[in-house]
Amino acid sequence: xxxxxxxxxxxxxxxxxxxxxxERSAGAIAARFPVSGPAVSRHLRVLxxxxxxxxxxxxxxxxxxxxxxxxxxxxxxSTALLSQWRSRFEVLGRYLDESQGKGEDS
Amino acid sequence: xxxxxxxxxxxxxxxxxxxxxxERSAGAIAARFPVSGPAVSRHLRVLxxxxxxxxxxxxxxxxxxxxxxxxxxxxxxSTALLSQWRSRFEVLGRYLDESQGKGEDS
DNA sequence: CTGTTAAATAACGGAGTGGTTAGATAGCAC
DNA sequence: GTGCTATCTAACCACTCCGTTATTTAACAG
Numbered sequence: 001x002x003x004x005x006x007x008x009x010x011x012x013x014x015x016x017x018x019x020x021x022x023e024r025s026a027g028a029i030a031a032r033f034p035v036s037g038p039a040v041s042r043h044l045r046v047l048x049x050x051x052x053x054x055x056x057x058x059x060x061x062x063x064x065x066x067x068x069x070x071x072x073x074x075x076x077x078s079t080a081l082l083s084q085w086r087s088r089f090e091v092l093g094r095y096l097d098e099s100q101g102k103g104e105d106s
Numbered sequence: 107x108x109x110x111x112x113x114x115x116x117x118x119x120x121x122x123x124x125x126x127x128x129e130r131s132a133g134a135i136a137a138r139f140p141v142s143g144p145a146v147s148r149h150l151r152v153l154x155x156x157x158x159x160x161x162x163x164x165x166x167x168x169x170x171x172x173x174x175x176x177x178x179x180x181x182x183x184s185t186a187l188l189s190q191w192r193s194r195f196e197v198l199g200r201y202l203d204e205s206q207g208k209g210e211d212s
Numbered sequence: 213c214t215g216t217t218a219a220a221t222a223a224c225g226g227a228g229t230g231g232t233t234a235g236a237t238a239g240c241a242c
Numbered sequence: 243g244t245g246c247t248a249t250c251t252a253a254c255c256a257c258t259c260c261g262t263t264a265t266t267t268a269a270c271a272g
Contacts, residue, residue: 004113013107020191041220060218060269066191071184078181085126085172166239166248
């Protein structure tokens with residue numbers, strides 16, 4: 001799950017939320033954060049390398065947009081994990097229901 | 107999203123997957139990784155402080171289990187983001203459908 | 213070609229992270 | 243009490259990460 005590392009930084013997390021609302025130029029993104037342009041530029045690179053963002057060139061501007069696949073994968077990961085956990089929990093629940101009538105365990 | 111930072115490390119990510127399959131003692135967890143006990147112990151602390159794992163004491167053992175709330179939140183975050191993205195995409199799609207008949211744009 | 217704008221890269225410093233080994237803490241067995 | 247087991251904490255080191263400023267690349271305007 002390389003995605004987690006890419007989203008671990010709050011700035012990158014916010015950038016992703018921005019991009020979910022539509023594509024933006026690098027400058028427009030940088031303007032929203034109290035850090036320097038180069039700092040944002042590197043955040044964008046991390047997101048690109050993680051496959052979460054992609055960019056196209058338009059004159060001098062780089063227009064960034066969201067690449068959804070990794071987020072779909074992320075959603076799937078958490079959903080699968082939770083359903084596994086819930087199924088375990090249900091097994092435990094059944095066990096407790098059963099032993100409730102007998103009241104014995106090690 | 108503090109959860110991302112907690113899951114950014116592959117060892118912690120695997121621990122969470124282990125815990126989804128049922129609770130485990132600290133020793134049982136540590137045995138599965140090629141790193142020292144103290145290293146795993148600190149990973150467990152990070153997960154605890156992120157609210158992803160919790161532990162109870164049983165004799166000398168600490169039994170770790172999964173706390174699902176942060177993962178539910180994570181699932182919700184990715185789902186919301188994707189649905190926002192998809193709605194944007196649909197708007198764009200409608201625009202393209204429309205301009206397709208006219209064939210003009212800047 | 214020169215100048216300007218937009219963004220990326222380079223180089224560097226400080227803070228945080230993950231690993232290690234050694235020592236502390238807590239509960240059980242005797 | 244002593245000894246053993248299980249786990250955590252402390253101290254330290256190497257490495258990575260995020261921020262900065264300075265420089266470079268790239269595209270347009272004249």
